[in-house]
Amino acid sequence: xxxxxxxxxxxxxxxxxxxxxxxxxxxxxxxxxxxxxxxxxxxxxxxxxxxxxxxxxxxxxxxxxxxxxxxxxxxxxxxxxxxxxxxxxxxxxxxxxxxxxxxxxxxxxxxxxxxxxxxxxxxxxxxxxxxxxxxxxxxxxxxxxxxxxxxxxxxxxxxxxxxxxxxxxxxxxxxxxxxxxxxxxxxxxxxxxxxxxxxxxxxxxxxxxxxxxxxxxxxxxxxxxxxxxxxxxxxxxxxxxxxxxxxxxxxxxxxxxxxxxxxxxxxxxxxxxxxxxxxxxxxxxxxxxxxxxxxxxxxxxxxxxxxxxxxxxxxxxxxxxxxxxxxxxxxxxxxxxxx
Amino acid sequence: xxxxxxxxxxxxxxxxxxxxxxxxxxxxxxxxxxxxxxxxxxxxxxxxxxxxxxxxxxxxxxxxxxxxxxxxxxxxxxxxxxxxxxxxxxxxxxxxxxxxxxxxxxxxxxxxxxxxxxxxxxxxxxxxxxxxxxxxxxxxxxxxxxxxxxxxxxxxxxxxxxxxxxxxxxxxxxxxxxxxxxxxxxxxxxxxxxxxxxxxxxxxxxxxxxxxxxxxxxxxxxxxxxxxxxxxxxxxxxxxxxxxxxxxxxxxxxxxxxxxxxxxxxxxxxxxxxxxxxxxxxxxxxxxxxxxxxxxxxxxxxxxxxxxxxxxxxxxxxxxxxxxxxxxxxxxxxxxxxx
DNA sequence: GGCTTTCGCACCTTATCGCTC
DNA sequence: GGAGCGATAAGGTGCGAAAGC
Numbered sequence: 001x002x003x004x005x006x007x008x009x010x011x012x013x014x015x016x017x018x019x020x021x022x023x024x025x026x027x028x029x030x031x032x033x034x035x036x037x038x039x040x041x042x043x044x045x046x047x048x049x050x051x052x053x054x055x056x057x058x059x060x061x062x063x064x065x066x067x068x069x070x071x072x073x074x075x076x077x078x079x080x081x082x083x084x085x086x087x088x089x090x091x092x093x094x095x096x097x098x099x100x101x102x103x104x105x106x107x108x109x110x111x112x113x114x115x116x117x118x119x120x121x122x123x124x125x126x127x128x129x130x131x132x133x134x135x136x137x138x139x140x141x142x143x144x145x146x147x148x149x150x151x152x153x154x155x156x157x158x159x160x161x162x163x164x165x166x167x168x169x170x171x172x173x174x175x176x177x178x179x180x181x182x183x184x185x186x187x188x189x190x191x192x193x194x195x196x197x198x199x200x201x202x203x204x205x206x207x208x209x210x211x212x213x214x215x216x217x218x219x220x221x222x223x224x225x226x227x228x229x230x231x232x233x234x235x236x237x238x239x240x241x242x243x244x245x246x247x248x249x250x251x252x253x254x255x256x257x258x259x260x261x262x263x264x265x266x267x268x269x270x271x272x273x274x275x276x277x278x279x280x281x282x283x284x285x286x287x288x289x290x291x292x293x294x295x296x297x298x299x300x301x302x303x304x305x306x307x308x309x310x311x312x313x314x315x316x317x318x319x320x321x322x323x324x325x326x327x328x329x330x331x332x333x334x335x336x337x338x339x
Numbered sequence: 340x341x342x343x344x345x346x347x348x349x350x351x352x353x354x355x356x357x358x359x360x361x362x363x364x365x366x367x368x369x370x371x372x373x374x375x376x377x378x379x380x381x382x383x384x385x386x387x388x389x390x391x392x393x394x395x396x397x398x399x400x401x402x403x404x405x406x407x408x409x410x411x412x413x414x415x416x417x418x419x420x421x422x423x424x425x426x427x428x429x430x431x432x433x434x435x436x437x438x439x440x441x442x443x444x445x446x447x448x449x450x451x452x453x454x455x456x457x458x459x460x461x462x463x464x465x466x467x468x469x470x471x472x473x474x475x476x477x478x479x480x481x482x483x484x485x486x487x488x489x490x491x492x493x494x495x496x497x498x499x500x501x502x503x504x505x506x507x508x509x510x511x512x513x514x515x516x517x518x519x520x521x522x523x524x525x526x527x528x529x530x531x532x533x534x535x536x537x538x539x540x541x542x543x544x545x546x547x548x549x550x551x552x553x554x555x556x557x558x559x560x561x562x563x564x565x566x567x568x569x570x571x572x573x574x575x576x577x578x579x580x581x582x583x584x585x586x587x588x589x590x591x592x593x594x595x596x597x598x599x600x601x602x603x604x605x606x607x608x609x610x611x612x613x614x615x616x617x618x619x620x621x622x623x624x625x626x627x628x629x630x631x632x633x634x635x636x637x638x639x640x641x642x643x644x645x646x647x648x649x650x651x652x653x654x655x656x657x658x659x660x661x662x663x664x665x666x667x668x669x670x671x672x673x674x675x676x677x678x
Numbered sequence: 679g680g681c682t683t684t685c686g687c688a689c690c691t692t693a694t695c696g697c698t699c
Numbered sequence: 700g701g702a703g704c705g706a707t708a709a710g711g712t713g714c715g716a717a718a719g720c
Contacts, residue, residue, distance in 0.1 A: 084423060
């Protein structure tokens with residue numbers, strides 16, 4: 001075992017063994033079903049296919065890409081894959097990519113602009129045919145630079161400027177959360193609003209705040225705190241909110257993990273989620289329903305966002321004009337808000 | 340905007356503009372610092388580097404791969420990236436890969452053998468130089484087939500057969516959990532053991548059970564249940580365990596998310612984690628410390644596993660002999676076991 | 679003879695044109 | 700004149716051999 005160098009099976013291998021020319025073999029192996037007729041005679045087509053199968057011929061993608069100037073590769077940039085939201089979106093992307101015969105390079109940028117730039121250059125260096133950004137900043141400065149270079153791309157999860165995107169209707173999600181808490185009678189409410197540069201947090205917060213304002217209950221800025229989208233961020237944010245007077249009776253966290261952190265912070269102060277403090281999260285992560293105190297949350301179609309994002313990119317790469325999509329969120333009522 | 344076709348900058352572009360031969364340019368642009376002297380004269384080296392910089396020359400990786408038969412690509416197969424454990428391992432892999440100038444294809448196999456096969460073929464079709472499996476079954480049947488084809492690969496997270504792997508010392512982790520619970524006086528204990536085909540769950544359970552046995556307290560098979568590695572699995576597993584008599588006073592779940600599910604199941608039966616029922620998890624996911632009832636757990640070096648896994652693969656691809664690594668776990672004591 | 683540079687081909691595939699019966 | 704196939708070139712890079720000074 002060890003150094004068994006099987007020479008790779010190439011078009012020439014097949015051609016030589018069949019006494020045909022490589023170009024003939026290429027044409028046949030590549031012909032789409034509908035145009036198969038012109039490639040060669042029935043009999044030769046059969047012979048070629050059979051041998052290719054037997055020898056396990058696999059076209060060399062580097063040679064193909066070199067020749068066709070298409071890599072069938074797409075780059076995917078996300079803040080972090082260890083955030084289950086982005087990981088789930090990526091699963092949707094990957095599923096759609098597989099269906100289109102595309103492969104993906106996915107990379108974490110940690111929401112750090114320098115890393116975003118560096119990793120984008122890296123995937124472009126790999127000659128991807130298109131890009132998907134899950135880490136867009138609301139000011140689309142960086143993205144405009146990419147657009148100017150003529151590389152097709154779409155955004156998922158977060159929107160920015162007029163670039164094509166597939167997002168949850170986050171504003172509407174914020175409204176749903178507000179309407180739910182309003183219906184429960186909460187009038188002193190606070191928001192753990194996420195990072196200030198992400199449209200997700202911005203839009204969810206805006207939808208929430210606007211709905212409360214429209215109901216005649218303004219939410220003062222002091223009751224809106226910005227934090228990272230994770231449990232630790234939620235805990236820190238809630239700790240600030242829970243020192244205010246009067247104490248809020250409800251907290252809307254723009255992310256399930258932040259909501260979990262908020263519940264922990266509440267508990268440290270002797271407040272029980274669901275009875276003493278209503279908590280609403282966002283995304284309906286699988287964990288939400290399984291928590292000791294199940295979490296009321298706004299479900300966002302994460303997998304679908306990824307799936308549709310890649311589909312949109314495919315159309316964009318084909319030269320079509322495309323439009324952004326906003327997918328509808330759903331309210332999931334559980335014990336963390338109803339006791 | 341739209342159709343601005345800048346002709347790509349190739350070696351020939353540079354060569355023509357400098358009045359040199361492409362091969363000269365090629366030699367200079369990849370001479371390593373130490374052998375730079377031999378590539379060309381100081382002056383030409385300078386001229387070439389300068390122009391390459393100005394025009395933003397990026398070598399075409401397809402051409403390079405075609406020529407060198409090296410793609411600088413590695414394939415990574417994991418059960419699911421939406422499992423934060425694997426996602427974090429992947430972050431380590433990616434970090435190390437970037438340092439080595441490698442790019443990764445990562446793909447979810449959902450622990451389904453047919454998908455594992457299909458995705459493996461797909462990445463091999465992309466001509467990866469090596470593979471990392473995070474989804475190994477304990478019976479190494481499939482992997483032996485890959486090994487026979489001469490493709491270098493390493494395992495991370497899970498071990499299997501004698502294939503090189505980087506894992507947590509899961510057996511030791513199980514011991515730590517057992518010693519902790521023994522020291523707290525728990526003698527009626529149960530295990531949520533994860534999937535029966537994964538070495539992680541198997542070894543953690545074995546370390547736990549062996550330690551209890553050695554202490555004169557055997558853990559009967561009826562108190563060990565196999566479930567998926569997630570919150571839902573943990574809940575279902577714990578529900579089974581909590582119908583037994585006598586009721587266990589402690590549960591060891593081989594995964595933090597399963598532990599969270601177990602805590603939820605306990606709560607549904609009126610048992611409070613930490614006081615009525617001790618719960619110990621595994622991995623020390625970031626969430627563990629932030630939970631309303633912080634989770635006692637065994638910390639495993641997830642990021643490092645990935646980082647070292649890729650480093651090991653690099654050495655393997657260089658033809659070195661490598662040995663498997665087991666990284667030490669650490670006990671993190673929190674309220675879910677101590678009240 | 680050593681340093682610098684050029685030449686030519688190979689890697690594998692595909693697109694287009696052209697030949698032959 | 701059309702069906703079936705071959706010939707040729709190109710895509711960008713890298714390596715060995717050989718040439719220039």
